[in-house]
Amino acid sequence: MNTLSSNLALRVQDLSVWHGQRALVQGIDFSIARGGVMTLLGESGSGKSLLAQAIMGNLPGSLRCSGQIEIDGQRSDAADAASRQHGWGRRIALLPQEPWLALDPTMTVARQVAETYELVSHPAADTQDESLRAARRQAHTLAGQALARLGLSDAADKYPFMISGGMAQRVAFLATHAAGAPLLIIDEPTKGLDADRRGEVLALLQTAQQQGMSLLCITHDVWLARALGGELAVMLEGRMVERGQADALLAQPRHAYTRKLLEADPACWAQPRSLPAAHPPSPVVVEVSNVAKSFGPQALFSGISTRLHAGEIVAVSGPSGAGKTTFGNIVLGLLPPDAGQVRRGAGLPRTAFQKIYQDPAAAFAPAITLRQSLRDLVRLHGLDWQQLEDLLARMRVSLALLERLPRQVSGGELQRIALARVLLMRPALIFADEPTSRLDPLTQQEVMALLVEQARQAGSAVLLVTHDVDIVRCVADRRLSLGLADEAA
Structure with missing residues (x-):
């Protein structure tokens, strides 16, 4: 040596x-x-x-x-x-x-x-x-x-x-x-x-x-x-x-x-143009009234009330551990609130409420290829495979990656595939839990633009969890703060 x-x-x-x-x-x-x-x-x-x-x-x-x-x-x-x-x-x-x-x-x-x-x-x-x-x-x-x-x-x-x-x-x-x-x-x-x-x-x-x-x-x-x-x-x-x-x-x-x-x-994104007010107001997808949640002796939030409208993007902000993911899971119906009430739009099936996980590995079966997972989804819900390929192409995801297991692709690639899968469902509400935290700035900008565009076109409400104040500034219609005043902005 x-x-x-x-x-x-x-x-x-x-x-x-x-x-x-x-x-x-x-x-x-x-x-x-x-x-x-x-x-x-x-x-x-x-x-x-x-x-x-x-x-x-x-x-x-x-x-x-x-x-x-x-x-x-x-x-x-x-x-x-x-x-x-x-x-x-x-x-x-x-x-x-x-x-x-x-x-x-x-x-x-x-x-x-x-x-x-x-x-x-x-x-x-x-x-x-x-x-x-x-x-x-x-x-x-x-x-x-x-x-x-x-x-x-x-x-x-x-x-x-x-x-x-x-x-x-x-x-x-x-x-x-x-x-x-x-x-x-x-x-x-x-x-x-x-x-x-x-x-x-x-x-x-x-x-x-x-x-x-x-x-x-x-x-x-x-x-x-x-x-x-x-x-x-x-x-x-x-x-x-x-x-x-x-x-x-x-x-x-x-x-x-x-x-x-x-x-x-x-931080370099341009401030988007203000959207014209909807006339009449878009339908309410979810109404949250005085919701509270605790884990043991720890109170996460209380008295949260808000309405989520079709096509609206609402950012949920607050420090790590404030209960942002928990709140989103309550809105989806995955967790019950300790107090208060969540009313979802009449006639909407459970599949109308979709989640983009912060950790995309949690959203895929680990022992089968990504192609098989997506094929099963398309067949089960009668979806169009070509539309999925179009979404993947817009996010610059190579179709060759679908032959791999989830653990054999990068976190950023897996997150883009997870986002395409959710968008293909055209849900009434998307709970996007830090959907771009694994993406580089260039891909993050492209993917966030696609999420906003698809949500507006399909009339999907988006509940967006992010720590990035610049993303909130550029894409959200309004903000819901947890762990601070615990009330809607």
Whole structure:
């Protein structure tokens, strides 16, 4: 090992990922210094997550890779995945894109974080009962402290299905970070989080970096890329098309694609023209009267009253954990309110109320291909397959992806397929729970425009959960705030 290598946490040389004879990722070269950070930007499907999986040695069996990878001074052929798998948790760790897939549904939040401290961070504890008990007590204490730092103490005794998507993302981060691996790969760490929670995750990443941890961050969040600093690389169709210091590249991008990507950030969207008032008013799809909901001793919201009209887009805002997803599920009829009443339009079937999940993996059967899932939907409801293909084409989703299982496509690609499936149903109401949080700015702009257009044309009411105030400004007719005044705006 030479001196240059000893100063590097990661070196990637001529890395390519292949599906048969087709290169999905090609000719990637970069390095990360110890304590350094590299951020990857690029649209969904550009190869960012495949690159991370190749580095980890965790590619799907149908794919192969070539090139050289050096982690913490240990060099291996990229095709030799086993040599890197031995270092999982101790030399290299990965926070995956979907928090629901990263968490064990049978374990409480505190236990999942504590387990990492116990089994990975302190593997030297011998098998004597007293040593094991001491290690577990220490792990439980460390887990409690970590959860408290991210405002998750109240979630410690809950299971993953009982917490919000934003909370699940933070828990998954803590469980990964607890091992203290010197190289951490983070795939979309701030998606679906409000501004305060994004700031907390940023602070945790910066603290870890100051303590010597090296970061490879995959993100669609331009704010995060700018705040992390270090080096930034932009990926398009499996290649790095631009690379440099983050502040300089973001201030003066050279590549046309980079400029287009940055211009599509919601902060740069044009304010839409005001829509003329409907005469007569459009029909009421759902009426909510004095609705309240609590979980145990925790009151989420109370006294919420509003009407959702056909073709209207209502944004639901509030801090992470305020009950936005819970409120939407009550509107859909998936949860009962503790108090108050929800009246849905007369004569509307249950299928007239559809949900776009924050975590798209939760919306698809994991063991059958996407094509089979969609074929079953079209056949069951007598829909038009060509209309589905047209929707997928507008969202730039390759039909070849439908031959894969849900876990074999990126979160952004899966979310676009989920959105097309819901739009095909032409529902009376769409509960869109952070529908674009997994999308890059360019795809997010296209998909949000399509959702608004299709909802207006079909007369579908949209209940939109988003933490992005710029999206609310540009697409919503009005806003419903939870966790603040708990009343309609």
